[in-house]
Amino acid sequence: MNGDSSIGGGGTAISARQLTRKFGDKVAVDHIDLDIPSGRIYGFLGPNGSGKSTTLRMLCGMLLPSEGHAEVFGLSVVKDAEAIRRRLGYMPQKFSLWEDLTCDENLRFIADLYGLEGDVEARIAAARGTYNLDELRRQRAGTMSGGQKQRLALAAATLHEPELLLLDEPTSAVDPQSRRDFWDGLFQLADAGATILVSTHYMDEAERCHGLAILAEGRLVAEGTPRALMNGVEADIYEIEGADGSEAPKLVRALPWVHGVTQLGIRLRVLVKRGENDAESRLRALLAQHGIAGSIARTTASLEDVFVVATRPDKRGH
Amino acid sequence: MATNRARASLRRLFAVATKEVRQLSRDRVTFGMIVGVPMLQIVLFGYAINFDVRNLATVVQDEANTSMSREFIAQLKATQVVHVSYTTNSSDELARLMREGRASMAVVIPKDFERRLQSDTRPVVQILVDGSQPSLAGVAGGIAAMPVLARHGQGPYAGGKRMTPRRIEIRTLYNPEKRTAVQIVPALIGVILSMTMVLFTSGAIVRERERGNLELLIATPLGRLELMVGKLLPYVVIGLIQTTLIMIVGSALFNVPVVGNLANLYAATLMFIAATLGLGLFVSTLAQTQFQAFQLAFVTLLPSILLSGFMFPFEGMPVVAQWIAQVLPLTHFNVIIRGIMLRGADLPEVWPQLAKLAVFLTVMLAIAVARFKKRLD
Numbered sequence: 177m178n179g180d181s182s183i184g185g186g187g188t189a190i191s192a193r194q195l196t197r198k199f200g201d202k203v204a205v206d207h208i209d210l211d212i213p214s215g216r217i218y219g220f221l222g223p224n225g226s227g228k229s230t231t232l233r234m235l236c237g238m239l240l241p242s243e244g245h246a247e248v249f250g251l252s253v254v255k256d257a258e259a260i261r262r263r264l265g266y267m268p269q270k271f272s273l274w275e276d277l278t279c280d281e282n283l284r285f286i287a288d289l290y291g292l293e294g295d296v297e298a299r300i301a302a303a304r305g306t307y308n309l310d311e312l313r314r315q316r317a318g319t320m321s322g323g324q325k326q327r328l329a330l331a332a333a334t335l336h337e338p339e340l341l342l343l344d345e346p347t348s349a350v351d352p353q354s355r356r357d358f359w360d361g362l363f364q365l366a367d368a369g370a371t372i373l374v375s376t377h378y379m380d381e382a383e384r385c386h387g388l389a390i391l392a393e394g395r396l397v398a399e400g401t402p403r404a405l406m407n408g409v410e411a412d413i414y415e416i417e418g419a420d421g422s423e424a425p426k427l428v429r430a431l432p433w434v435h436g437v438t439q440l441g442i443r444l445r446v447l448v449k450r451g452e453n454d455a456e457s458r459l460r461a462l463l464a465q466h467g468i469a470g471s472i473a474r475t476t477a478s479l480e481d482v483f484v485v486a487t488r489p490d491k492r493g494h
Numbered sequence: 495m496a497t498n499r500a501r502a503s504l505r506r507l508f509a510v511a512t513k514e515v516r517q518l519s520r521d522r523v524t525f526g527m528i529v530g531v532p533m534l535q536i537v538l539f540g541y542a543i544n545f546d547v548r549n550l551a552t553v554v555q556d557e558a559n560t561s562m563s564r565e566f567i568a569q570l571k572a573t574q575v576v577h578v579s580y581t582t583n584s585s586d587e588l589a590r591l592m593r594e595g596r597a598s599m600a601v602v603i604p605k606d607f608e609r610r611l612q613s614d615t616r617p618v619v620q621i622l623v624d625g626s627q628p629s630l631a632g633v634a635g636g637i638a639a640m641p642v643l644a645r646h647g648q649g650p651y652a653g654g655k656r657m658t659p660r661r662i663e664i665r666t667l668y669n670p671e672k673r674t675a676v677q678i679v680p681a682l683i684g685v686i687l688s689m690t691m692v693l694f695t696s697g698a699i700v701r702e703r704e705r706g707n708l709e710l711l712i713a714t715p716l717g718r719l720e721l722m723v724g725k726l727l728p729y730v731v732i733g734l735i736q737t738t739l740i741m742i743v744g745s746a747l748f749n750v751p752v753v754g755n756l757a758n759l760y761a762a763t764l765m766f767i768a769a770t771l772g773l774g775l776f777v778s779t780l781a782q783t784q785f786q787a788f789q790l791a792f793v794t795l796l797p798s799i800l801l802s803g804f805m806f807p808f809e810g811m812p813v814v815a816q817w818i819a820q821v822l823p824l825t826h827f828n829v830i831i832r833g834i835m836l837r838g839a840d841l842p843e844v845w846p847q848l849a850k851l852a853v854f855l856t857v858m859l860a861i862a863v864a865r866f867k868k869r870l871d
Contacts, residue, residue, distance in 0.1 A: 233870060236713050237868075237869070238709070238712060238713065238868075238869050238870045239869060239870055240869065257868070258715065261713060261714060261715050262715050264713070266710065266713035268706065268709045268710060268713075270706040270709070271706070272706045272707050272709050272710035273707070273710065274513065274517065274705075274707060275705070276516075276517050276520045276521070277513065277516060277517070281513075281516060284509075285509055285512075285513050286714070288505050288506060288508075288509030289506055289509060289711075289714040289715065289716050290714060290715060291502040291505060291506070291715070332710075
């Protein structure tokens with residue numbers, strides 16, 4: 177990794193040009209361009225319905241693009257879907273292993289489907305060890321907790337050592353500690369050379385990715401490393417402290433040059449249009465005018481700020 | 495290379511079959527249905543559906559009262575269709591018994607019974623049947639068709655030398671006692687298999703779709719045909735188990751014989767099971783939910799039961815119904831199974847029907863595989 181702006185990595189694992197998917201009149205994915213380097217963790221950040229799952233499904237050949245095309249390992253997702261499938265691990269958003277089978281039976285089934293060679297039992301045992309499943313060997317998946325299911329699902333998705341791992345909101349039903357463990361696992365896989373494409377709506381997870389694409393209503397609205405995105409945010413961020421419980425949020429939000437206001441405890445986070453002159457003094461004047469006490473300080477952008485700015489309605493065009 | 499690929503393909507196929515068996519063995523309701531449905535059906539159908547009429551309360555007015563007339567009455571009794579409840583010398587009493595419904599049939603033997611038998615052109619015997627009971631009218635026809643009672647008493651009776659019992663008995667080939675169970679049980683194998691096989695498999699693909707497993711399955715290298723055949727394999731075995739069960743129960747409860755060769759019977763049944771499973775798979779690719787799949791399964795089941803010749807004679811149906819029946823596997827299987835089980839037919843004798851089942855299976859499987867895309871859209 178070379179600093180802030182480059183995602184780094186090897187060659188290109190995934191490339192998409194004008195990738196589009198429509199369901200009837202609804203455009204789920206709207207002319208997306210992607211270049212995802214191999215050996216990196218790349219995140220899709222976006223709210224529900226932003227086209228994350230549809231994009232992932234097109235990349236593993238499950239949905240046909242309505243327009244445009246995409247290549248995985250240089251192979252067409254339409255024509256060479258079967259060849260791609262052997263080199264790909266996919267973990268759907270919903271737990272998709274068999275709930276009436278045990279941990280071992282599920283893994284064994286997956287091993288057979290991918291035609292794992294050599295000592296299959298040893299590989300399953302290794303996967304069990306990696307994902308802390310040894311105590312669950314004979315437990316049916318349906319009786320497992322969210323975190324246990326997710327470990328099992330990841331073990332199944334990585335059992336055949338895929339070069340590319342597509343994870344669709346893998347941590348949505350998982351407690352914070354399991355999430356942390358899960359991400360440690362992802363970094364190990366990436367270090368071992370796998371490319372990982374993960375969709376999420378958690379900012380903290382998105383921030384851990386090497387590269388990030390922000391999706392809103394099917395469009396790619398921002399892309400880059402988390403750091404570059406935060407540095408390049410088209411807003412100046414101010415924090416007003418001590419003005420909680422007052423009219424301040426309403427007043428500030430009404431200003432035409434303010435992108436958004438977020439309340440964080442006693443602080444108000446104000447996103448001001450980038451380059452707006454004297455924003456700080458004008459905010460201070462506004463508060464004074466209404467007799468609201470509070471201190472104002474400029475601060476650095478967070479990923480959430482990037483997200484708010486990038487998904488602003490007036491940014492979405494059409 | 496080619497053998498490696500075939501081995502990998504077989505491995506995937508058997509992995510699917512193994513998974514299916516595991517899931518089945520853990521699904522108690524389905525598991526119970528495998529044994530429960532055939533048992534229930536055979537007992538219900540075997541006892542409840544009764545096409546034959548037996549032990550009809552009959553009043554006999556024997557005006558001749560000769561050895562020959564008495565022998566005739568004995569022959570009637572021997573058919574077991576007739577149970578002589580009353581004998582009378584009075585026409586009035588006979589009419590009264592009929593009117594009151596205490597007798598469903600009356601047999602009147604005239605005084606000149608023997609003379610009529612020899613030469614007369616007049617009816618030898620008069621049989622009165624209670625026409626208000628629909629099933630009895632047929633019996634009248636049956637008995638009237640007995641040569642001895644024909645208007646022109648020909649044959650052995652014409653000479654009047656000897657009463658030939660052979661001429662009076664109601665003799666039905668292959669089912670001498672004319673018991674419905676003998677007709678029903680072989681056909682029940684087909685009906686029960688149609689019911690359970692289509693029902694089980696129609697849900698097979700849909701269940702994976704409903705539970706979200708399909709999304710994972712189609713992301714793997716598992717082929718469409720591997721998935722289909724792997725899913726069917728366990729049900730083939732289940733079908734054969736059910737067939738065995740029906741034959742055992744049929745033999746134990748209803749004395750239904752298996753005249754033909756067992757290997758032939760299983761071979762033909764295997765073909766039918768495969769055809770029915772193909773139909774189930776096809777239904778499976780049409781439905782989006784298990785509920786839809788079950789509804790569709792019943793849609794295919796009803797014509798099978800009604801038009802296949804299981805319930806009603808095939809010959810009496812309108813032409814259009816006969817065409818539809820030709821498409822149904824059960825129609826052909828009924829011919830095959832009755833042939834093998836009751837008449838001891840060999841496979842070559844039922845080969846046209848077997849060929850039709852094979853065509854049906856091929857078409858269904860082809861449509862199912864073509865319809866099942868490894869995609870979500």
